[in-house]
Amino acid sequence: MAEKIGVYVCHCGSNIAQMVDCKNVVDYAAALPNVTVAREYQYMCSDPGQEIIKKDIKELGLTRVVVASCSPLMHELTFRRAVEEGGLNQFLFQMANIREQCSWISENKEMATERAKAIVGAAVKRVAFQEPLQEKKVPVNPNVLVVGGGITGIEAALQLADSGKKVYLVEKEPTIGGYMARFDKTFPTLDCAACILTPKMVNVAQHPNIELISYSDVTRFSGYVGNFTARIRRRPRYVDEEKCNGCGLCTEKCPISVPSEFDCGLGKRKAIYRPFPQAVPNVPVIDREHCLFFTKGICKVCVKFCPRGAVNFDQKEEFEDLQVGTAILATGFDLFDASKVKQYGYGRLPNVVTSLEFERFSHASGPTGGKIQLKNGQMPQSVAILHCIGSRDTNFNEYCSRVCCMYSMKMAHLVHEKTGAKVYEFYIDIRAFGKGYEEFYKRLLKEDTVFIRGKAAEVTDFAQTPAEKGKLIVVAEDTLLGITRRIPVDMVVLSVGFEPRKDAADLARTFSISRSQDGFFLERHPKLAPVSTASDGIFIAGSCQGPKDIPDSVAQGAAAAANALSLIDRKEVTLEPTVAVIDEESCSGCKICLGLCPFNAIVFDDTKKVSRVNDALCKGCGVCVAACPSGAIEQRNFTDDQLLAEVESACASAK
Amino acid sequence: MESRMEFTYYPGCSLEGMNKAYDQSARLVSKSLGIDLKELNDWNCCGASAYMSIRELRAHLLSARNLAIAEREKKDLAVVCPACYTNLTKTNHYMGEDAKLRRTVGSALKAANLQYMGTVKVRHLLDVIVSEIGESEVRAKVTKPLSGLKTAPYYGCQFTRPLGDYDDKEFPTMLDTLLKWLGAEPVNFPLKAKCCGGILMTTNESVALSLVRSLLDCATQNGGEAIATICPLCHMTLEAYQGNVNKAFSTSFKVPMFYFTQLMGLAFGFSKKELGINQELISSKALLERRLEAR
Amino acid sequence: MSSNYEPKIVGFLCKWCAYTGADLAGTSRIKYPPNVTPIRVMCSGRVDPVLVMKALSSGADGVLIAGCHPGDCHYTSGNVKTIRRFKLLQKMLDQFGVERDRVRLEWISASEGEKYAQVVENMTETLRTLGPLNWDGGKEA
């Protein structure tokens, strides 16, 4: 094969040149068969760097290009574009990653240089077998799926709907609002959470472009960017959303009372209920587990009293397929289970509560009507707030949950304001990084909150002095004083951190996106593409990506909406042409491949007795290619010839 | 009873001396539960106390030799001393993760005609009894329930920390569970995993004694009549230094101490002699007569 | 075995997980032996056993196939096909006398840079002990 290959070795400043002898690599490459020119340059990705490639293509008549630089995940597109601009098909280009998987991991320059030569050699060998390919363009469906109706999802949905796009907002719970609906006040401004959230919830309910699908989830998500199909499972509410006017009479008359999940089990709700008065949709739901009709077949009081005949015990689970072009996941987080940290006694010692329980106590419409009180109904004289429960802890979650410092201080303020009790904050570091946050911290210091720098070691009821009798004693090393302190208090609040939702792994699978080590959804780039994912057309926002406070969540919700809009307004998207194709001349119709495609992209032509790939459905994994015993299936840009050449060269020149 | 589980058994140095009763009772109750403990042939020091911090590699070699011998028997290794458990497990764990250490230790073992492939699991006997044998089997063996014997379950520092992942690291409950199966009443014992002061006793006696005192305080204040232990060093410290505590703090503690295996043995109907219950420094005679034998 | 023997490993890394994970190891500047020549594939399910045989017969001392964890495959179940093939391939390579440690299948997620480094280090170390494969397929008769 007589190709004219140009090889360009990038120094990446000193990132590569420091560990790889680039000159040596260039000399090696120049001597390889078919290589017309080999050059090195400081920054190949820079404009002058790209110019070199374009110029060589034109002047030397290059037919193939190899750039040895960073990972293709960084700059493959950059160089493909440069090659295309130089007049070559962009797929006649191959990238050799000598930075992330060579220079940065090596400690020995000689070995790193040898490795770089092997990697470049393999790329040169491979590129000769590459073929020009044309990208396929497909139209983008303008409808958007938003999963999760917390503040993030609400923001994303409203932004999209306001710009005229149809939005399906799917919420798992009977109401939207998420965690924010359960909070009392928000830091650092101390405005009430409900006052700023509920108007937005109402907007969602009334917006003509938003179809709110509550008490439902997404069970399947298939297709490709611009053209997805989402299968929605609607769980039965047993109340007809169309007929119900939200009068609440059914709830009032229902004889069954059970602990309310919304109130962390501290308050009660009925078997037919709305989680809270401002719920959206304002339609109750029947809890099958406790409803007398479902458990014993009796009662039907709700049916009797409903003036509109909205109660319907015959409702069944329903499935519906929605066509959308993009999806935004705003599925939020779980709170860390405080009972896992046994030494703090949550669940064992009364008056050790979590921060969310505290929110409910403090909330005017919570179980105590906004009164902060102990189990015995008395007001606490002293309260300890323990930071970093489950966070910054190698036994549980290593990461910082980012919001606990601030909400802890908010709680301290509320305790101070409502009870006048002495408040102790046990912290590792105070992280008050947002606008107005540090000022809030200063304000708390002025309110005489006692800040003890030291993660609490334990909460015990074993008194060692008379003053400790009957109290909860928080033991911590005060790292500023260098001593161990024992602080007796009446109430301990555990500031629990964020965790990925328990169903995050399932969701990630459903949507084919990755998760980072901590279990949260993985963004495409931590800095430059924080709401994109590796799957085109699927965006993530809010705490499903990692712990976030309300302002950041709202910003991300809006950002994801903007990303989706930009895609929609492009009207069409290009698909990677790296799909599988079947050579009908070679296919013997053995059907080995037929059941292997997870996307059902392979169909069998019964008249011709051959298999065929639907290239709109094919995602280019190559599973069928590896299985085809006739060698009749090729994956474009990953053909057997290309990979075999790459393997052969990798083995031959590697040292 | 036919044996259902087979282990090699590593008693460790202290069970050959001061804590013979622990060894005796452990073997006895294991046998009655069908756990076959085959003492590891020609075992050596586990490398505990300060050795691991001073000569890490050599300490690993000591443990690795024990593991290699256990592997030859194709059985997992049961231990009762938490320090032995920690050291053997640490070496096992490190050798699994660290290829270089594996190679170094491997070549040293080779010199002694040994090799270790990493197939042995080190198990603490309490974990084996609670997690593998389980409630119904243990309860079935109980012929003389320890009715209402108020016992403080004391785990000490090394039972779960840093490597025992069979129980909560800071607030374990396995022994509490076992005591319930035996008919005893585990009392609330917040200091259950706190330091016994053992290793400090020779270097900083006053601190060590105050630690022992608070343990005794905590156990008795919560109604404990006896303390159940897992660790030979804890047991020895709490028992042998009660007199010194009483002298130093003008207290009058006389809390009998039991290895958990001794309590199992009592509940299973073995005689006190078989269990080494007359060798103790603080007599349990009165307590046992009052609580168990009066009925 | 010569003391400066450096094992040659061909690494088939899936684009979504293992390759990204390997990139992360680099970005995090984790040091590990540079003995793997990475070959990017879209999915570990693309790794035809022919490619593995090709690598072994072309002079590789070891082959690493790395993909997304089962259940996390970007293509839903490509890696499941990899598992199916790998088990039978292992059995056949046993017959060929290729030691199991030479051909490994590992699951490395996009966030497991550290794991990737560990796997490579471990594999390199093991191959150093095993020595070169030098597959000549009896060409010397």
Next chain:
Amino acid sequence: MANPKAAFYWAASCGGCEIAVLELGKGLVDVSKKVDIIFWPVALDFKYSDVESMPDKSIDVCFFNGAIQTSENEHMAKLLREKSKTLIAFGACANSGGIPALANTTSREQIFARVYKETPTTDNPNGIIPETKVQMKEGVLTIPEFYNTVRTLDQTVDVDYYVPGCPPVGEQVAAVMSSVVDGKLPPKGAVIGASDKSLCDECKRVKGDRKITKIVRIYEIVPDTVKCLLDQGIICMGPATRGGCGAQCLSANMPCRGCYGAVPGVLDQGAKMLSALSSNFDADTEEDATRIADGVVDPIGTFYRYTLARSLLRRSKA
């Protein structure tokens, strides 16, 4: 015009390929009218010296069957190459090693030990194994050297055409013969007397659900005669095997064993079949995959029954 001169030779083979020629029956008489057979050790008494004395390239076409397992095989391959204008690798052994190449899973030493010492019928108290040179009173006796590794013909000498099969089926042999007679041969290097698609193309069985839950061997079940054997758990090499034989084994309710070798464009028949088969295992976990894979008792013998010498690895590690 004089008739073309033909030679037939067998190296490491069973003789089946010779039978395949005889299978032409009356056709053979027609062939012999148009072709002069000048060397055919199986049928006629020739001496090697006769061949040696022929001028180079004096044989028009040589049908060479059998693999190269001994120094004699190699010598004759080289000699016949020199003497022949056209050299045809005839049959699976010459093409890809065939059954003799399964010796590559073991070694010369092991084969000798088995054959000359361990078999129950062996009576060899002194444990004598063949030596290439033996000093006797009368002088030195020599026998050919037995190679450790079996090779294909084209791994030994340059080959012009390939006729696969164990043995090549009659009609295909006839077709090849007549194209030789007519001098209508395709470009050098071509496989002749076979199809370009896999056997499934000509197999009439119904291919359905490809989920393989368990591998069964043919004695374990009575296979359905209509359904694809793979769907019944029987390993049929058909999908990875070049067609052209007319799926004869399948019509006898036996699976294809792969004697026609890999489909064009496929580098390694065994690895490819392994992939095709295992991809369709009904297993989502390592345990299930291992369980089903364990049903393949002898992977090399199954997937490389006829092509081990041609495979990428060629033999097991010495």
